[in-house]
Amino acid sequence: MNSTDIVIVGGGCVGLTAALGLAKQGHKVTVIDKSSSQINLSEPLARVSALSVASQHILSKLGAWSLMSQDRLQQYDSMSVWEKESFGNINFDAKTVNQTHLGHIVENDNIRLGLIKAAEAETNIQLLFDTEITSLHNSPEQVLLTLSSGGSPIIAKLLIAADGANSWVKKQLNASTTFSDYDHHAIVANITTEQPHQNCARQVFLKDGPLALLPLYDSSCSIVWSTHPDHADQLMAASDEDFAKAVTAATDSVLGVCTVTTQRVRFPLTMRYTQQWVDERVVYIGDAAHTIHPQAGQGVNLGLLDAASLVESLV
DSSP, X not given: OXXXXXXXXXXXXXXXXXXXXHHTXXXXXXXXOSSOOOOOOSSOOSOEEEEEHHHHHHHHHTTOGGGSOGGGOEEEOEEEEEEXXXXXXXXXXXXXXXXXXXXXXXXXXXXXXXXXXXXXXXXXXXXEOSOOEEEEEEOSSOEEEEETTOOOOEEEEEEEEOOOTTOHHHHXXXXXXXXXXXXXEEXXXXXXXXXXXXXXXXXXXXXXXXXXXXXXXXXXXXXXXXXXXXXXHHHHHSOHHHHHHHHHHHTTTTTSSEEEOSOOEEEEEEEEEESOSEETTEEEOGGGTEEOOGGGSOHHHHHHHHHHHHHHHHO
């Protein structure tokens, strides 16, 4: 038997944050993830997160922030939010809240890169990537996992499920989850704009849903357009030129003419809430515990705070 204090299923941003925090408190931690640890930042990536100052502090304290690719971090200092065809708008900057900046727009893989590097340097962390779990046994005393590799089963005092919205752990334990379909699909892509983004995060509220323009490190922007499925069908079927025209029109040409530079990625939006976050020796965090609409960009931030709060509770 391979014995460890805590096993974390899920080697994404949230799971690795929990692993680092627990390892630094002296716990022996094993992280298991079926995906690879190899990350390629050679090209701009469409999936990004708006990291708050609080999230930056968490990652800095764990030693992961400085290990991220620093030239791929884009600080934003102001926000502009308005309603289409309305006088409703709000604009503010970091000075109004006595901060030097409001946050950073960072590619998800860059966050994970820094966390993996930090985890690899910790003697208390064992990373098992490219590894699948075949069975899970949860009891009041311990958790027992068997792996597809056929190696020794893993016994732990606690299992942290950080394996995302479609959590494998939740399915094995038949965890009750509340669902609510937002009736929205999000389309994500990168664009270049005629005017500079000026380190400002922008969002316009349209009739069918919000469209965000998030500043990136290379003077481009990441867009997240949330809209009804039928409209999403039309946007995905459009040519790059027509899609760019639609973005330009929807944003009132606030940054001038837009040009699409990456493939568009689409995914449905669903609210999920795991009704019981603790089940004997299993605890759920991040998207395994809750998913929300990306409108305010708080998904990853909530997950990182889950991890930090859990570490604090266990200490």
